[in-house]
Amino acid sequence: MSEKIAVLGAGSWGSILASVLDENGHDVRLWSYNPKQVEELNQQHTNTHYIKDFTFSPSLVAYSDLASALDGVDAILFVVPTKAIRSVAGQVAEILKAKNLQPELIHASKGIEQKTYKRLSQVLEEEIPAANRKAVTVLSGPSHAEDVARKDITLVTAASVSPDAAKYVQKLFMTPYFRVYTNPDIIGVEIGAALKNIIALGAGALHGLGYGDNAKAALMTRGLAEISRLGTSFGADPMTFIGLSGVGDIIVTATSSNSRNWRAGDELGRGEALDDVINHMGMVIEGLATTKAAYELSRERGVSMPITEAIYQVIYEGKDIRAAISDLMQREGRSEF
Ligand SMILES: NC(=O)C1=CN([C@@H]2O[C@H](COP(=O)(O)OP(=O)(O)OC[C@H]3O[C@@H](n4cnc5c(N)ncnc54)[C@H](OP(=O)(O)O)[C@@H]3O)[C@@H](O)[C@H]2O)C=CC1
């Protein structure tokens, strides 16, 4: 099959996913709000700020005009940072209505909306009326853009309440190196994807502080326990958290210097100031805002999330990292399960 697909957001993940779709023979339109980036993509076929040493196929066309990018599309893939999803979806809704289109909606972003605590599929459903869309599918899993760019083996999940939509997305993306599973548990997949970034920040901080493998394994395991507690409180399937969007994504982000969240944590652990870390990253560090949303959600729902709380205190209340770790370790002893 060859589909017409708009990819919205030309950062590291959006541009590499666009490249996978292009390689699969789809007509791909990569949209960016930055005209300079569009010019670079169309003339040099590179996107150097976001993905180094990678040349895109000339068949991949970038657009700065959203309406042109959406012309006649069968599917739209949202890959903008969480904070931009609602505003971009609102613009998309107007255009789909004017053009009388009803595409499949996919997103590959990882976060929870601030204040509303909504999952990103919920935000898309709210902003884009049912008359102008089919089902929403989430594409998520352990997948650094840098590895996909090298065509290294990558396994992800397409999650949707519509089995047909999940299978459609699976078919769009499957290549010999990029394998896609389906999962009906969109709640678990989105919560796992968003919250693993908190654990990646923590794992980076442990590394920056010089802690060893035992501490990192402890953080990942107990971090996953609290993610699954929050997820199941929303009705997520506990099995999802031992799958690609749970343990899989924690392993990849909490052990790799490719992860922006891990790198941010590492720099904080080495004593750098948060503002400096954000400024020189130059790319989105989703875990910072997700820590706030997850902490507030855990309080609102009465779900115990001590690691998230400790990371919240470090990031938002200026608590010393070693003191936060020491307090976590000295909580009253309890049963593992
Ligand atoms: N990188 C990866 O390997 C993976 C990332 N993800 C997820 O994908 C999402 C995007 O991440 P990623 O591509 O890495 O992020 P990047 O920071 O690399 O890129 C984000 C892109 O979105 C653009 N952008 C920012 N705000 C807006 C806006 N309001 N409207 C339109 N475009 C906007 C940015 O432009 P500018 O910088 O000019 O503001 C940039 O081009 C995140 O949720 C991330 O967690 C998921 C899996 C893997």
Ligand SMILES: O=C(CO)COP(=O)(O)O
């Ligand atoms: O989600 C990711 C890999 O699965 C990317 O993580 P970072 O945003 O930390 O780079």
